[in-house]
Amino acid sequence: MADFAELYNDPILSKKRIGSVEDPYLTYNETLTIFNGRALLTEIPNREFRVEVTGDNKEWREIEDGKLDDKYFKVDYLMGVVFFNASNEGKSLTFNYSGEGASFFPASRIWIKRQGNMVIETLQGLIDEAEDAIIRMNERIAECERVTKRCVEITKWCRELTSEYEYVVENTKKIYKPSVYTYADIISTYPNPLIGWTVAVKETKTVYRWDGFDWIDIGTSEVYEGFTVLLSTTEPYSTNYVWYQDEELALENKKIVVSNVAPGSGEVWYEID
Template structure:
């Protein structure tokens, strides 16, 4: 098991996962098939300087030789063992080479040291940790706003319950008025309220009660108006709930203007979007050339893969992302694996870095290619 070490004298430490090179914790054999970009290849692990790096058809030169003539020949390369970087002659730009070496671990950088250039003149730099903090702050603000909305809803429900009680008491008063009608019929005819089932609007009211009696009272739930039949016409007598002020962009109501605008900006529902990475031919140990830029911010929730023709041996694939085409980050904790003769992955993929920022670029990197495996399609589901 590699040792995990951190540099705690820094606020945001680097994390180094290293192997000791002993029989109990040996260096592992690596074979990285990687392209030359900007004159260099960045290996997936730090190579052992003792065991060197082997590239078929090329010769490694020492640092001392390079310092005496700081120009590489076409078939020479220089290894920076402390950084895991291999330097090539400019003629090798864009070519892919299989680098064999013994891996002794890797260096992981904190989010506070991964930056993006937001604007120029003057330069404004924002780190990945800044974006993460801003997203968390937005989530906290939305949760507070939702809590206030829930409190307002509860208060409104309490007022509705009180109104129902008042309505029941009014119905009882109407019944008592009916008993008193024999003593004061004229007064009763002009003041009694006989509540009927509510309707949508005035049009439905006339259809529902074509032969009303004096005192019948009906509420329309579209606008909250109450109508009473006076013997000839339906007369509007009041508007139920008119004291409840509705909020808008210019006036406070049940919530403040700021809370109202935040609520309007919140998405009504989350949406799943899919990144598809594929290769329609034989699959080899190398990064698949298809790149997929993603224009939304979200969270990776699922990774699945299939192939048209199963391999005779095991295959393993990583999903990587970048923002500068130089540094590629494996987003998986457990890579995609195809067992021999299986056309679907083993469903044991686990995601380590699930947060996605708008502008991230994705690719698939074949770490181990099964014999005769062909036509792979990988689906990455991102919830935005």
């Protein structure tokens, strides 16, 4: 409820004309719709010149007292309100009068909710609540904008990380293809390589990777052919070995290498003339 002790600090303001040559009344001819049995004039009408009502194919008569019949109306010359019978609700009528001006009431003096003769809520209270709601809404909007901005920053950061990750993957992935004997065989065997294709060259034991433009040397690799040779005095359990039995040799694994030059240690070399 509003603090009614402060209402008297909110005076009613009036702007009235005196009806002289210097300050004449303003003539009105306006069409208004009857709502809740009344029509609110733009200005306060001059009592001497009265209010004339026309429309709805009726001859309207103003009365000051008595029952409001279908063709009658009353005028409140202090507030600028014209009253009608309920049967005229919603009709649009024309009002002719001389306006003296208007009184302006503060929002704190206009009630919008009451209990009997007690005012529960005023227009000013409703305005204050609306202003508070607008402030809270603006705060929420500002917070939403802050969160949205942060989300945009995080999205941008994620895209940059994704781009960097894709770049790393694109430049480091290896898709191994069957080995070839010479470097020249790479060109003929894989004429249309994709990025990441990796091929070992047996002749030089070198591994090459296609980076999108060239076959790049990425290091050496032991390229073996055939079976693993097991030098042992006892037969192996696995059938994936070539077993060479020798009582004088310690247990040792060897590899068969296709080569026309002597191999290093750990390999069995079978030379064909």
